Amino acid sequence: MHSYSQPGVVLTDRWFTVPLDHDEPDGETLEIFGREVVASGKAAGDLPWLVYLEGGPGFGARRFVGAEAWLGRALRDFRVLLLDQRGTGLSTPANRQTLPLRGGPREQAAYLSHFRADSIVRDCELIRPRLTGGAPWTVLGQSFGGFCAVRYLSASPEGLDAVLITGGLPSLDAHADDVYRAAYPRVERKVAAHYARYPQDVARARAIASYLSTIRPDHGGHTLTPEGFQSLGIMLGTGEGSHRLHHLLENAFVEGARGPELSDAFREAMRTANSFASHPLYALMHESIYGQGSSATGWAAERVRAEFPQFDAASALAGEGPVLFTGESIHPWHFEVDPALRPLRETAELLAGRADWPVLYDVERLAANEVPVAAAVYHDDMYVDTAHALRTAAAIRGLRAWVTSEYEHDGVRASGERVLDRLISLVRGEVDR
Known part of the structure; x- marks a missing residue:
């Protein structure tokens, strides 16, 4: 002391x-x-x-x-x-x-x-x-x-x-499924409000998601993916988050020797925002905070997301709709793209499958x-x-x-x-x- x-x-x-x-x-x-x-x-x-x-x-x-x-x-x-x-x-x-x-x-x-x-x-x-x-x-x-x-x-x-x-x-x-069924519509409202404030970001987000769906670059050991890009929407839950997200998107591309590519500044910002190196327990334990009784959480955010197909980036890119950002949710792919989480994938699976969490x-x-x-x-x-x-x-x-x-x-x-x-x-x- x-x-x-x-x-x-x-x-x-x-x-x-x-x-x-x-x-x-x-x-x-x-x-x-x-x-x-x-x-x-x-x-x-x-x-x-x-x-x-x-x-x-x-x-x-x-x-x-x-x-x-x-x-x-x-x-x-x-x-x-x-x-x-x-x-x-x-x-x-x-x-x-x-x-x-x-x-x-x-x-x-x-x-x-x-x-x-x-x-x-x-x-x-x-x-x-x-x-x-x-x-x-x-x-x-x-x-x-x-x-x-x-x-x-x-x-x-x-x-x-x-x-x-x-x-x-x-x-x-509430079961974790109930939490996320309530969450996705809220997130969609936040995204709609962001695009209404910054309509130029609709095209920017589509361009970034399209690039990542083709290239999937590695940056500092972290694989950058469309789903990871969508998860930047977690910023929209804070008072200045919409403005910070807009500033991030406006600096996404640079003209390189082979044409437009994601700038190093954007790649680093996305890697930093997506990394759990400083808080791995957030990814490992997040759904367990909703675990009570005899039902496993079972990757609830991932399962429930399938009920909201408008959040699928590939479908959005194939059509005319905007690419929707996502919010506070943890998915199996987090443990595939993040070097701070990759060694813990099996551990995360066991936690997701646990069905006897004590009532809180x-x-x-x-x-x-x-x-x-x-x-x-x-x-x-x-x-x-x-x-x-x-x-x-x-x-x-x-x-x-x-x-x-x-x-x-x-x-x-x-x-x-x-x-x-x-x-x-x-x-x-x-x-x-």
């Missing part, structure tokens, strides 16, 4: 040892990293704690410089712990380099079964008393972090003083909830279905939902302090909805 300063804040890096399997507390352990942040003038103060759970799964907590975005608002009232959930950031890693230490694909899949929200919450409950002396703390959950927060309310509400959720109210009972949410306990909860629900959020989120909001006793069309999924970051300030006011009863 050591402390240091950035403008306006004091940071302390902390590591915590937790069991890999909380049901075997004397077995193998993991290291979990958390970065404590406190306002410079309050470093010695007795402040309540707020733990931040990042979205994902598979992303470490955001690295701030000073008191950026929502952090400045949090530091007015709290001492903040930016937690790298197990397998992410500076916590014990899980990737193509470390997972072979577990053994073959079957052993790797068994290991990764302990990297869902249930284990993350139990990590939090081991860490909390070490920091707070046993006092409950406030949880801020963004996206998948909100899924973890709802699990926290289901499993260990005694550890919670309040819960703040941004774009992360999960369905309590306790509906009866949530209906009797006594913890103050406030949630920002972004209207037509591309990543989390609004209808699913509102049903869950109604199922959690006392939850105060703020539904807004002002922000996209990244509202807690893009709004500066505003979204977090509104949620804090809601849980304290200082404002109406």
Whole structure:
């Protein structure tokens, strides 16, 4: 543990040892990293704690410089712990380099079964008393972090003083198929809005997809494909994403010695956007966050996509329609084109086929909830279905939902302090909805 300063804040890096399997507390352990942040003038103060759970799964907590975005608002009232959930950031890693230490694909899949929200919450409950002396703390959950927060309310509400959720109210009972059946029409609406804003991108997208369907170039070991190009649509779920996608497409081609070809700048941007080297758990564990009970997720995004043939790039190119981008979904081809994922394909297959994921949410306990909860629900959020989120909001006793069309999924970051300030006011009863 050591402390240091950035403008306006004091940071302390902390590591915590937790069991890999909380049901075997004397077995193998993991290291979990958390970065404590406190306002410079309050470093010695007795402040309540707020733990931040990042979205994902598979992303470490955001690295701030000073008191950026929502952090400045949090530091007015709290001492903040930016937690790298197990397998992410500076916590014990899980990737193509470390997972072979577990053994073959079957052993790797068994290991990764302990990297869902249930284990993350139990990590939090081991860490909390070490920091707070046993006092409950406030949880801020963004996206998948909100899924973890709802699990926290289901499993260990005694550890919670309040819960703040941004774009992360999960369905309590939807199968992964239901999630993606709701998702594809939302994505199509986002793509239509993008093409209405930037109609010149229709022809650009067709030209890029056509080129990739013929050439399929390799760039830095990553195979660039039409499906990978379509997946750039994940950008459309953020406030500035449509504009960033447009800027990317306008620089796609350069005139080479043999005619037009994809520019190195575009190839590198696409490779970077498609690479899971920094967050492989996102690809490995993504559909498992919807796994509950006796039904396998079974590559749900891939199977359900077949029900929406308008997303097929080859069909679009053969006709007159636009090439549609896709959103937040993981497919088997990700494990064929990405060098960070190729060695993990068999492991991913085993996880997709698992049919006995534990149930994550306790509906009866949530209906009797006594913890103050406030949630920002972004209207037509591309990543989390609004209808699913509102049903869950109604199922959690006392939850105060703020539904807004002002922000996209990244509202807690893009709004500066505003979204977090509104949620804090809601849980304290200082404002109406």
